Amino acid sequence: SSIFGGPPRHRIGPPPKETPETEPALTPDSSEHHGSKREDGTAAPTNRQTAVQVPIPPLQPVIQHTAPVAEAANLESSNYDSAGDGQTTPKTSAVVLDTSIPAFSLSVAEPAPNASNPNRDVDPGPLSTIPAPTLMMPPPPRPPTLRPHTTSTSPSLALPPQRFRNNNHPLPARGQQQQQPGCSTLAPPPTHTSKPTKPSRAVVLTPGHSPLDWARLSTNPTTDLRGLPPGTPYLRVTPSMLRKMTGRRGKDAWTVLGGRVYNITPYLAFHPGGEPELLRGAGRDGTKLFGEVHPWVNYEGMLAACLVGIYVPEEEDGGERAGGARAGADMEAMD
Numbered sequence: 001s002s003i004f005g006g007p008p009r010h011r012i013g014p015p016p017k018e019t020p021e022t023e024p025a026l027t028p029d030s031s032e033h034h035g036s037k038r039e040d041g042t043a044a045p046t047n048r049q050t051a052v053q054v055p056i057p058p059l060q061p062v063i064q065h066t067a068p069v070a071e072a073a074n075l076e077s078s079n080y081d082s083a084g085d086g087q088t089t090p091k092t093s094a095v096v097l098d099t100s101i102p103a104f105s106l107s108v109a110e111p112a113p114n115a116s117n118p119n120r121d122v123d124p125g126p127l128s129t130i131p132a133p134t135l136m137m138p139p140p141p142r143p144p145t146l147r148p149h150t151t152s153t154s155p156s157l158a159l160p161p162q163r164f165r166n167n168n169h170p171l172p173a174r175g176q177q178q179q180q181p182g183c184s185t186l187a188p189p190p191t192h193t194s195k196p197t198k199p200s201r202a203v204v205l206t207p208g209h210s211p212l213d214w215a216r217l218s219t220n221p222t223t224d225l226r227g228l229p230p231g232t233p234y235l236r237v238t239p240s241m242l243r244k245m246t247g248r249r250g251k252d253a254w255t256v257l258g259g260r261v262y263n264i265t266p267y268l269a270f271h272p273g274g275e276p277e278l279l280r281g282a283g284r285d286g287t288k289l290f291g292e293v294h295p296w297v298n299y300e301g302m303l304a305a306c307l308v309g310i311y312v313p314e315e316e317d318g319g320e321r322a323g324g325a326r327a328g329a330d331m332e333a334m335d
Ligand code: HEM
Pocket: 199, 200, 201, 202, 203, 255, 264, 271, 272, 273, 274, 277, 278, 279, 280, 281, 286, 289, 290, 293, 294, 297, 298, 299, 300, 302, 303
């Protein structure tokens, strides 16, 4: 049965007016009008009368099998004509069409409205008696979904099933036992390879003494940060000479880094570690100290404009040889 309340294969035409409930209630006026429109009206009333008496006729009259489809359509359309000619007919042409035209023929002739019916899932209608593959396309496959699956065997990219997120599972998430409620389980495991970070000893530099300011100053080709008279060549600095350059008593601060002597006085205010720290290397070889604090610092590039000379051993003869004499003369000139 169908929602129309009767055998669906016995109805054709517009569904609202062909329900079994309305068919018996048809007035004689409408029925007789139908009969008057027939050109061969002699046989139609008899057939309709038979159809009324047998709503679901198991056998079809022979004359109805010979009725053309076009004629049946005309009968159907006239059935909805409100005009009457006084003749009475106990049953409408819908019954005649039911008996004269097989349901298969009608269904195949109009597949589109049924196939496009959005309510076909809940209202199969007349097509319910016909095998589905011959009438409508199969439903399209459902697109893949990433929604959480309720089955344990379905692969999913979404959250794992609840049984993988509780403590009863034999393979809990990493570090789950140490997690507090609401904490993420993606935290890295505890490791002993990282060293504890040392507190920073960097100082707050005064305005205009940032690393960028030093870079701008030290790379200026016109800037001479050596603290020597213009045109002074690179000096050969001995340990005795270096010890006098501590940055105190009016003298500049020199330090040795990698065998080269630098005047670090201009850099004091720019040193991120502070002036006292930088002065720890003044008047001495600060290579080891420098490497202990920040071996990654490119001192050669940063102090290129501060290069005084090279660090040389002390002369045994007190500077009698040419090189030592020149270095000694230069040092005397700076004093
Ligand atoms: C030789 C004696 C030196 C000592 C004792 C010394 C000490 C320090 C200290 C304690 C810091 C702070 C590190 C921190 O942030 O905790 C520092 C930072 C720094 N020093 Fe020195 N320093 C010396 C020489 C130099 C020299 C000659 C230069 C430049 C050529 C220099 C350039 C820097 C730089 C760029 C930083 C910042 C490093 C960074 O933040 O990574 N230092 N220094």
